[in-house]
Structure formats: structure tokens, C-alpha cells
Amino acid sequence: MTPLDDDLRRSLAPEDPGPEFTRRVMARVARLDADRRTSRRLAWRGRLVRGLVAAGLLLAAGSWVEWRFGLWPGRPSGGDQTARVVPAAPAPELAGLPAGMSPEDGERMKEELIRALRLASRKMNAARERAVERART
């Protein structure tokens, strides 16, 4: 241990940056906590909205199929009776179109389904945007 070692140790002794430094660090920590809380809340709402959208789409598609084909056992169909799928028919999707359905009917049904899904999706998106907007404010 030389005198220079001691001098170096003394001259390089830690220097406190003062209480202002502590205050600034704690202010950053508080901001960080606030950001974390907001993003956690937004994430939960986002998950909820996504779930609602998925459930809505599923419900819309199911309702349309039920209305169109009356697939629910024991319930009469409210839609086009000619388009009803006969449950006993062997794998109708493999044999082509259901009995009594023309290719034009099939196209029309497809368009109706797409329109129904688009409408449901638009409504769900609007609801989601409103929820996200509300969460931000």
C-alpha cells in the first residue's frame, strides 16, 4: 500500500449526487408505475373486447346457419324450407349441394353469410373502438 494508493482512494471516493437525484429517480419510478397500470388495464379491456367480438361473430354465424338450415334438432327452421339439410342424408357436403339446392342458391347463401359476418364485424369493431377510447380517457 503506497501513499499514492491512499491518495487515489481518497480522490476517487464516491460523491453523492444529492437529494435532487433521488427525487428525479422516484419521479421516473412513479411514471413507470402509472404507465404499467394503464397498459395492464388496456390489455385486460383489449382481451375482453376481443372475446366479445369472437363470441358475437360465432353467435351471428350460428344464428344465420340455424335460420337458414334449421340444424338444431327438434326445432323447425325459420328460413328457407327448401334449403333444409336432411340429417339422414349421407355426407351431403361430400356429395355436392344439399338436395333441392341450385348452385345459384349456394352463391346467394354464401353472399348472405359474408354480409352477415361483415355487419357483425363492423358493429364489434365500433364497440371495441368505443371501449378502447373510454379506457384511454
Next chain:
Amino acid sequence: MEWSPAEFEQVVKEHQARVFSLALRFLRDRGLAEEVAQDVFIRLYQNGGDIESAEHLHHWLRRVAVRRCVDAWRARRRRPELVLLEAPVPCGAPSPGDALLQTQLRELVDRLPAASRLVMVLRYQEGLAPREIARMLGVSVNTVKSRINRSISWLRTRAAGAPEVAS
């Protein structure tokens, strides 16, 4: 360990001098040193769960501070408009006692090359052994020892005016 604000404030107060000084002596820029030290504490706050003991905290802070200092130093070196900051500037007010000598030594340490400066700060501020410094910086023990010896010789010749140093 999850921090409550009061606990964390206590930790910051306890360790801020070491972390800030390490950054200040190496970077020679008070503003940048404060920024680096703040970042180190923010990272500590975010990674509080990984800290197991007071000793672990001590090592963690030193390791992250050194890494963050080297990153900041490299980033500053890449920015040509800040090259002027490389000029030696005295850091910190002189303390009572051998104020002149200590100020002179600090200024001289500031003029050492970055790699040697970091080694000297870790050796004399943090009190680390050459082996620990070597492990932290990822260099050989001989490299650390040679940097310390070269720096000491250089400081001796430059500070020859001071009686304690000349002895």
C-alpha cells in the same frame, strides 16, 4: 424482492453515490453520468424480483452500472458532435483535507484512456481486486494489472509536484 416506493427510495439513497460516481469518473460528464445512474436504478426497479440479498444487490448495481457506462461511452464516441466532451474536465468539488492533491489526481485520472480509467475507478473507488475487475470486464487479470501499473506510473510522473505522490 418486490419494492415498495419507500423501500426503493431507501435503496436509491443508499447506493446513489457509488453508482453516480462510477459513471461520473468514467464518463467525465455530469449530465450523462446522472442519466446513466438513473437508468441503472430504473432497471433495478424493473428487475427487483431477481435480487436475492444485499450483497447481490451491491454486485448487480456495479455490474449493470459498468455495462451501462461502457454503452453510453461507446454511443457518445459514435456521435461526432460530442467528441469535444472527451476533453478532460474536473469532476466534483474538492473535499477538505488534501483538496489540491485530490483535485489534481482526479483531473489526471480523467485524462487516462477510457479502458485504464474504468479499471482505476473499479480498483480505487469500488475497491475491487484485479481478478474481480478482470471478470467484470471480460479481460485477463494480467491486462488489468498492467493497466493499473501503467496508470500508476503515469500518475506518479504527472503528479510529481505533490510531495505525497513523489515519495
